[in-house]
Amino acid sequence: MEAPGVGRAPGPRPAGPDAEALLTAVALGDQEAFGQLYDLVSGPVLGLVTRVLRDPGQSEEVAQEVLVEVWRSAARFRPDKGSAMTWVLTMAHRRAVDRVRASQARTERESKAALLERTPAYDEVSEQVEARLEGQRVRRCLGALTERQRESVTLAYYRGLTYREVAQLLALPLGTVKTRLRDGLIRLRDCLGVTA
Amino acid sequence: MNDADLHTATGAYVLNALPEEERIRFEHHLRDCAACRQEVAELSATAARLGQAVAAVPPPELKDRVLHHIATVRQEPPPVSGDRFSGRVRRRSLPRLALAACLAAAVAFGGVAVWQHQEAREARSAAQQQAAELAAVLAAPDARVTTGKLSDGGSGTVVVSRAQNRAAFVASGLADPPGDKVYQLWFNDGGRMRAAGTFHPARGATATLLDGDLGKASGMGVTVEPAGGSRQPTTRPVALMDFPART
Numbered sequence: 001m002e003a004p005g006v007g008r009a010p011g012p013r014p015a016g017p018d019a020e021a022l023l024t025a026v027a028l029g030d031q032e033a034f035g036q037l038y039d040l041v042s043g044p045v046l047g048l049v050t051r052v053l054r055d056p057g058q059s060e061e062v063a064q065e066v067l068v069e070v071w072r073s074a075a076r077f078r079p080d081k082g083s084a085m086t087w088v089l090t091m092a093h094r095r096a097v098d099r100v101r102a103s104q105a106r107t108e109r110e111s112k113a114a115l116l117e118r119t120p121a122y123d124e125v126s127e128q129v130e131a132r133l134e135g136q137r138v139r140r141c142l143g144a145l146t147e148r149q150r151e152s153v154t155l156a157y158y159r160g161l162t163y164r165e166v167a168q169l170l171a172l173p174l175g176t177v178k179t180r181l182r183d184g185l186i187r188l189r190d191c192l193g194v195t196a
Numbered sequence: 197m198n199d200a201d202l203h204t205a206t207g208a209y210v211l212n213a214l215p216e217e218e219r220i221r222f223e224h225h226l227r228d229c230a231a232c233r234q235e236v237a238e239l240s241a242t243a244a245r246l247g248q249a250v251a252a253v254p255p256p257e258l259k260d261r262v263l264h265h266i267a268t269v270r271q272e273p274p275p276v277s278g279d280r281f282s283g284r285v286r287r288r289s290l291p292r293l294a295l296a297a298c299l300a301a302a303v304a305f306g307g308v309a310v311w312q313h314q315e316a317r318e319a320r321s322a323a324q325q326q327a328a329e330l331a332a333v334l335a336a337p338d339a340r341v342t343t344g345k346l347s348d349g350g351s352g353t354v355v356v357s358r359a360q361n362r363a364a365f366v367a368s369g370l371a372d373p374p375g376d377k378v379y380q381l382w383f384n385d386g387g388r389m390r391a392a393g394t395f396h397p398a399r400g401a402t403a404t405l406l407d408g409d410l411g412k413a414s415g416m417g418v419t420v421e422p423a424g425g426s427r428q429p430t431t432r433p434v435a436l437m438d439f440p441a442r443t
């Protein structure tokens with residue numbers, strides 16, 4: 001079984017304390033540990049936020065907010081509830097989604113055609129070696145989903161749509177979309193060997 | 197949403213795809229449903245993989261900006277204990293380091309309050325005044341601290357200074373009260389609740405000085421009340437905490 005996170009992936013990152021240990025040190029005010037943690041999480045944070053917001057300037061601003069929030073609220077991290085990367089990216093995704101929903105009504109922002117055309121958005125290539133490897137794994141597993149599951153999951157995660165918006169966009173019943181999101185993620189979990 | 201619907205909302209929940217109202221309802225459900233909690237943990241980790249898969253290379257100046265910024269941002273206080281049992285409150289006095297961090301956090305909360313009331317001068321000076329009083333309670337040499345989980349998943353910290361005859365309550369991760377309701381604080385005078393002001397949780401954490409003197413209070417409580425507060429609690433407390441023992 002493959003461990004969650006990029007921690008085990010081959011890559012240029014020098015060996016050092018894991019993200020959980022760093023985050024625990026950060027919670028006690030260790031700025032040097034924060035610098036190391038930054039190196040581990042800033043790429044995924046910026047990439048994810050950019051994927052959702054699609055505006056480079058705004059994305060950097062939100063990524064910065066998220067990273068500062070990691071520093072500020074590090075004491076809330078509970079290692080028994082999940083990995084540090086999951087904790088940070090959950091926060092990053094929530095921020096990005098809040099921002100995209102607050103910016104303006106989605107109907108004004110984008111047409112239905114534009115939303116569908118840009119989906120699936122997962123096959124763009126990252127410059128980072130680790131991210132590229134991770135991208136390949138995730139892409140392979142996304143390929144194991146049904147097209148409908150993949151569509152729903154990527155619209156929700158990478159575009160920040162609520163399940164109600166996904167249902168409206170795809171002209172599907174609400175319950176169907178909810179089930180697809182769950183089934184899609186479960187299949188993805190099993191394919192990636194995620195154990196939480 | 198009925199119960200069956202709730203169990204299937206795990207996917208939408210971890211994707212942040214539930215509308216606000218449904219998210220709150222689902223989070224209530226999570227407290228009572230171990231199966232959903234487990235699934236949410238696993239699917240959150242799965243969703244995070246979707247995030248890692250699109251990592252970008254941040255510009256070097258972003259790191260400079262972030263490191264520069266955090267040097268001026270006070271952190272939330274570290275948890276007092278590993279207590280994870282809902283409704284149970286553990287008690288102890290904080291080690292010196294944690295108390296210092298707690299004090300630092302109080303100043304930062306004051307900063308947040310000040311910032312939020314930027315538009316209103318009056319509110320700003322009130323916030324500054326409260327921040328100062330709050331800092332005084334936290335800085336008191338006899339300050340004692342109790343932390344516990346709140347019934348809705350957040351955590352609460354009570355700081356008591358008997359020398360100053362005041363108490364403060366720091367809420368973290370508290371959900372917004374429903375509708376136009378507010379949270380109300382109470383002194384517990386041996387079973388009789390004495391009103392001690394209301395507050396609305398900021399996103400993140402909120403520190404509030406309890407109105408009035410400590411007096412004979414042996415503890416404090418928090419309830420959800422209509423805007424403006426009530427004379428007596430009208431709902432079940434989200435928190436009921438004993439003050440730390442005298443030492």
Ligand SMILES: [Zn+2]
Pocket residue numbers: 202203225229231232
């Ligand atoms: Zn459930």
